[in-house]
């Protein structure tokens with residue numbers, strides 16, 4: 605109980621502090637969840653984002669020196685493109701997102717945003733330019749309006765509604781007992797996983813960052829929710845450089861580049877068509893190909909399960 609209580613208490617203190625200050629949810633989550641291992645360089649500059657291009661240059665990293673988590677990772681995401689990270693559990697996908705957000709510093713190699721090494725810029729300026737949509741979104745015990753406006757505390761009501769519309773959650777909110785004034789969170793209306801993720805998407809659209817880190821929900825969604833999430837994600841990621849830990853086939857198939865990560869290494873890289881074609885030429889062999897076939901089978905089963913659950 606104590607262990608649970610202390611972070612909550614800390615959360616509350618920080619929450620009150622930021623209400624009157626600059627809001628940076630990611631910074632708060634960073635403090636909340638992780639030890640701060642990274643410090644600004646004494647001559648750290650502001651990150652200047654012109655395009656939002658991201659480059660990993662021969663990046664290696666380990667949480668524990670006995671076991672590398674990432675080895676010699678290199679890739680570039682041009683402005684506005686979407687890169688999908690796929691691969692088995694524990695392969696290193698989330699670690700790639702954490703390194704770009706600079707929860708940790710790389711042990712060798714470099715990560716560049718528009719040519720600037722992220723170790724040479726202030727963490728605040730880096731994180732201001734990055735939107736994070738986690739699998740599980742934290743909702744405050746406050747109104748839905750407050751929860752969405754959290755992405756930009758200076759946004760007007762009209763701007764909040766616009767973001768909510770783009771995130772496919774506006775109509776749903778209007779259906780709540782008190783509309784945008786409905787209290788949500790632990791002590792209010794409990795939103796479903798799909799609704800919470802759309803709130804997170806609305807927040808991010810409001811924040812309007814050039815770079816997005818997205819951890820897609822793994823849970824099965826019914827087809828209507830799935831479609832709404834897809835529209836919302838399309839709105840959010842359009843013209844923004846996106847790095848997504850991808851579980852949904854639609855996201856993976858439409859990505860500009862797929863990185864197949866296994867045991868901390870990029871084992872295959874290409875578009876969906878390229879990776880499938882190469883595997884076919886190899887007699888149906890390939891890490892991505894096999895994973896895709898498996899996901900296809902699971903996804904069709906899940907959709908059937910979810911739909912029949914709704915009908916019941």
Ligand code: ATP
Pocket residue numbers: 667668673691692693694695696697698699700
């Ligand atoms: P999943 O799909 O299950 O989320 P992943 O591909 O995102 O997995 P990571 O979370 O990046 O994988 O983990 C890569 C490796 O690093 C794993 O072996 C994991 O056990 C290890 N690891 C992750 N986080 C930490 C941490 N905070 N401390 C120590 N080791 C960690």
